[in-house]
Amino acid sequence: MEVKDIIKPENLVYEKPKLLTENTMHYCPGCTHGVVHRIVAEVIEDLNIQERTIGVSPVGCSVFAYNYIDIDWQEAAHGRAPAVATGISRVNPDKVVFTYQGDGDLASIGAAEIMHACNRGEDIVVIFINNAIYGMTGGQMAPTTLLGQVTATTPCGRDAERNGYPLKITELIAQLPGTSYVTRQSAHTPASVRKCKKAIKKAFQNALDKKGTSFVEVVSTCNSGWRINPVDANVWMEENMFPYYPVGDMKDAERDSKEAHLKKN
Amino acid sequence: MGELRLMKGNEVIAEAAIRCGCDGYFGYPITPQSEVMETLMAREPWDETGMVVLQAESEVASINMVYGAAGTGKKVMTSSSSPGISLMAEGISYIAGAELPCLIVNVQRGGPGLGTIQPSQADYFQSTKGGGHGDYKLIVLAPASVQEMNDFVDLGFELAFKYRNPAMILTDGAIGQMMEKVELGDYKPRMTAGEVESKTGSWATTGKTSDRDYNVITSLYLESSKMEESNRRLQEKYIQMEAEEVRYETFQCEDADYVLVAFGSSARICQKSVELARAKGLKVGLLRPITLFPFPKKPIAELAKKVKGFMAVEMNAGQMVEDVQLAVGCAKSLATVTYFGRMGGIIPTPGEVVEAIEQKLIEA
Ligand SMILES: Cc1ncc(C[n+]2csc(CCOP(=O)(O)OP(=O)(O)O)c2C)c(N)n1
Ligand code: SF4
Ligand SMILES: [Mg+2]
Numbered sequence: 001m002e003v004k005d006i007i008k009p010e011n012l013v014y015e016k017p018k019l020l021t022e023n024t025m026h027y028c029p030g031c032t033h034g035v036v037h038r039i040v041a042e043v044i045e046d047l048n049i050q051e052r053t054i055g056v057s058p059v060g061c062s063v064f065a066y067n068y069i070d071i072d073w074q075e076a077a078h079g080r081a082p083a084v085a086t087g088i089s090r091v092n093p094d095k096v097v098f099t100y101q102g103d104g105d106l107a108s109i110g111a112a113e114i115m116h117a118c119n120r121g122e123d124i125v126v127i128f129i130n131n132a133i134y135g136m137t138g139g140q141m142a143p144t145t146l147l148g149q150v151t152a153t154t155p156c157g158r159d160a161e162r163n164g165y166p167l168k169i170t171e172l173i174a175q176l177p178g179t180s181y182v183t184r185q186s187a188h189t190p191a192s193v194r195k196c197k198k199a200i201k202k203a204f205q206n207a208l209d210k211k212g213t214s215f216v217e218v219v220s221t222c223n224s225g226w227r228i229n230p231v232d233a234n235v236w237m238e239e240n241m242f243p244y245y246p247v248g249d250m251k252d253a254e255r256d257s258k259e260a261h262l263k264k265n
Numbered sequence: 266m267g268e269l270r271l272m273k274g275n276e277v278i279a280e281a282a283i284r285c286g287c288d289g290y291f292g293y294p295i296t297p298q299s300e301v302m303e304t305l306m307a308r309e310p311w312d313e314t315g316m317v318v319l320q321a322e323s324e325v326a327s328i329n330m331v332y333g334a335a336g337t338g339k340k341v342m343t344s345s346s347s348p349g350i351s352l353m354a355e356g357i358s359y360i361a362g363a364e365l366p367c368l369i370v371n372v373q374r375g376g377p378g379l380g381t382i383q384p385s386q387a388d389y390f391q392s393t394k395g396g397g398h399g400d401y402k403l404i405v406l407a408p409a410s411v412q413e414m415n416d417f418v419d420l421g422f423e424l425a426f427k428y429r430n431p432a433m434i435l436t437d438g439a440i441g442q443m444m445e446k447v448e449l450g451d452y453k454p455r456m457t458a459g460e461v462e463s464k465t466g467s468w469a470t471t472g473k474t475s476d477r478d479y480n481v482i483t484s485l486y487l488e489s490s491k492m493e494e495s496n497r498r499l500q501e502k503y504i505q506m507e508a509e510e511v512r513y514e515t516f517q518c519e520d521a522d523y524v525l526v527a528f529g530s531s532a533r534i535c536q537k538s539v540e541l542a543r544a545k546g547l548k549v550g551l552l553r554p555i556t557l558f559p560f561p562k563k564p565i566a567e568l569a570k571k572v573k574g575f576m577a578v579e580m581n582a583g584q585m586v587e588d589v590q591l592a593v594g595c596a597k598s599l600a601t602v603t604y605f606g607r608m609g610g611i612i613p614t615p616g617e618v619v620e621a622i623e624q625k626l627i628e629a
Contacts, residue, residue: 051472056333066481072470074336075483077359080329083321087333088470090317091289091341095472113329116322 017041019050023067030230032220033062033129035187036196040100040127041069043201049208053096054088056081058110060102061135061222079110082117085124096207098125104134107143107169114173121178121212125203128170128215131222132241139225143167146240151225166244170217180253181206181214184245188221188234192247199249211253219245267448274414275441277449278344278370278434279304281418282316286453287368288339289317291330293349296382297438298372301344314455324349328356328369335365336482338465340422340456344370346438347388348379350396357431358397361499362484364468366425368418369403370434372441375610383610384438384530389584392435393558400496402503404432404510405557407528411445413555419450424510426464428502435557437580439530439612503559512555513564517543521550523626524568526589527578528554530612535578537615542622549622557585562592569598574626578618579606601626 019041027034044053050071057065059078066073076084081099089097106114106128117124133151134140140153144166148157158166174182181203185196196218203214219241223233272280278301282290292302302320310316317334321327327343334341345353350371360367371392375385392405404424406417414436421432456464462471473479486492517539518524527535532553542549552568554561565575575593577586586604593602605621607613 051474054337054470054472063485066479066483070473070479072473072479073481073483074333074470075363075481075485076332077329077355080325080332080356083326083329084333084336086319086321086326087289087291087330087335087341088337089333090319090330091334091339092337095337112322113326116326 017045019045019070021068021070025068026064027061028224030221030223030233031061032131032187032218035193036127036129036218036220037065037068039187039193039197039200040098042197043204044069044071046201047204047208049096049204052094053098054092056085056088056097056099058099058101058105059136060105062100062102062129063136065100079105079108080113081105082110082113082122082124082126086117086120086122089122089124096125096204098127098204098207100127101129102135103128103130103132103142103144107167111169114169115176118173118213118215119176119178123207123210124213125207126213126215127200128217129220130217130245131220131225132166133222133225135222135225139222139227143169146244168245170215170250173215174250179213179215179251180211182251183215183249184217184219184247186219186237186247188237219247267450269446269448271444272411272447273300273442273444274411274436275300275372276304277411277414277447278418279308280449281415282342283308283310283314284450284452285419285422286314286340286455287316287342287422288455289319289334289341290343291319291321291327291334291341292343292345293321293324293327295346295349297374297384297441298344298346298370300441301370316455324352325356328353328360331367332356332360332363332365335360335367336363336470338461338469338471342368342370344372346372346374347376347385350388350391354397357403358399358401359484360431361401361403362399362495363482364429364499365431365482366422366429367431368421368425368434369431370436373435373437375608381610382438384612385580385608385610386437386529386531387581387584387608388435389557389579389581392433393560401499402506402558404428404430404506405435406432407435407555407557408440409529409532409553411440411443411447414440415447415449428506430502435529437530507559510556511559511561511563513561514553514555515564516551516553518550518552518568520548522548522573523550523622524572524575525549525551525578525618525622526554526565526575526585527551528557528585531578531580534613534615535618538618538622541615541619545619547622547627554585560588560592562588562595565589565592566596566598569593569596569600572600574601574603576622576626577602577604578613579604580608580612581606582608601629603629
């Protein structure tokens with residue numbers, strides 16, 4: 001059978017989302033950012049909200065997210081995306097606003113902004129790429145870096161005495177009454193990609209329905225920062241990150257309230 | 266004639282914002298300007314005009330909220346006092362770099378550090394020379410009365426949108442806290458979605474439609490040639506501002522031998538000093554810069570051709586005096602340029618200023 005015999009509409013299982021631009025992504029091969037960009041593009045397309053969506057890109061490797069998804073974008077200062085999104089959303093309540101942030105951006109320099117945006121229950125979506133490292137600046141320790149993990153600024157491994165503990169910020173966020181949906185996902189296998197898409201879609205639907213803040217962490221790899229190849233990076237993530245950052249929903253206001261309701265009766 | 270009221274400077278900023286069709290205010294409490302947000306919250310403009318008022322978690326957050334909202338083409342503002350403006354510096358630089366219109370009010374207090382809550386003009390350099398990183402300028406308006414606090418809100422927005430550049434009202438605790446008669450402006454409706462689209466649709470993030478490419482608000486240009494191009498565009502705007510937007514006022518300068526240069530609260534003191542000096546037979550005048558950037562270089566250079574000396578009077582250690590020196594130097598004039606001021610929240614008295622004229626300009 002010739003290749004051209006296989007490439008037929010009826011055989012199509014996966015195609016490039018229309019909202020992904022033709023620009024070549026600058027991400028390292030194996031990086032999770034590209035996969036999550038694709039999921040976000042698919043969700044915006046599926047929900048048909050291109051004209052209503054405004055993305056806020058961070059300072060970090062995904063600073064150029066605006067080159068890849070065909071929607072209006074704002075590029076925020078390091079850590080300030082939730083404040084920028086708040087500004088956009090408050091004066092444009094008809095828009096669907098999301099931030100896309102790394103762990104240094106969201107959990108370190110921007111810890112105050114994310115806490116308060118979530119606590120106010122801004123009707124926004126937060127996509128949080130936790131790769132346990134500062135990818136963009138060359139692999140320094142992030143607030144989420146694991147104990148013992150070697151980085152450019154923890155060459156002997158992260159030491160709790162000196163550097164404190166890896167921050168489970170998503171668990172903190174889940175405590176805030178302003179959030180309606182808080183989940184931790186991954187995107188390293190076809191099954192996890194599908195689950196992750198479901199979560200991101202729910203988050204965007206919540207923003208459309210004005211349910212408060214929806215927060216989706218994606219446990220991610222940064223093979224360049226970790227100094228290992230993409231395949232080993234996935235294994236390292238499963239073995240080291242998943243035990244500390246377990247994947248799954250932490251809060252789903254709709255589900256939680258239903259369960260609470262059931263318990264009451 | 267508009268509605269007349271007796272109001273505090275800070276309250277007037279809030280009232281003027283509502284009346285000029287402002288879409289949003291984001292701020293954080295700090296003395297001596299907290300009345301701006303308090304007045305807005307009490308007025309509940311969200312019911313009246315739909316204006317959003319939000320108390321942010323910090324000045325860092327408020328300026329970034331302004332960035333986001335301004336990036337959608339809306340008319341938005343913040344206010345703070347000196348330490349808060351320092352915290353905003355990064356955000357202001359981003360706003361200037363991304364060429365967004367907005368209004369920032371700085372009701373100055375004495376510094377450095379936590380300083381004092383008393384009035385000061387020590388943020389002149391910070392406001393007129395940049396303040397944050399990179400080559401950028403703000404349009405800086407310096408009101409000298411509660412009336413001008415009112416008028417400059419509308420003017421600030423107008424200039425900010427004309428140049429897609431942040432505008433700042435640089436005032437101080439004295440004018441912010443002082444009560445005076447003010448004629449308020451008439452209500453202007455907020456821009457409709459259609460007006461925002463037609464005015465800012467070419468650049469603002471109003472939602473990507475099929476008839477245009479997507480818009481991006483950014484100040485990032487990794488390629489040096491693009492970065493320089495962006496810098497050039499900014500510099501061209503600043504040159505145009507210097508050509509078209511200089512505002513100032515003179516008082517008894519026609520026959521003056523000596524000219525005081527002072528803005529805001531200091532200019533009010535100096536007006537009295539001119540009267541006292543004239544009563545003593547000294548020919549003293551006053552030039553009051555209204556725009557601190559663009560600075561009235563030309564009118565000072567013109568005066569430099571005929572007067573014997575200038576004295577900058579400022580509530581700081583001598584900041585604007587450098588711009589007066591530059592203007593006089595450009596005129597190749599030999600007129601003396603000196604400075605008199607008080608710091609730490611002390612407002613100079615008119616008599617002190619006259620003494621300084623005698624000692625620093627006439628006897629020297
Ligand atoms: C105010 C400020 N401080 C520091 C930096 C430098 N900086 C750029 S990206 C970054 C870390 C980004 O890490 P993360 O948010 O985890 O994103 P990643 O690259 O890993 O996706 C830092 C420290 C900056 N641009 N601005
Ligand atoms: S450095 Fe890390 S986060 Fe950045 S693109 Fe490369 S793999 Fe991705
Ligand atoms: Mg990271």
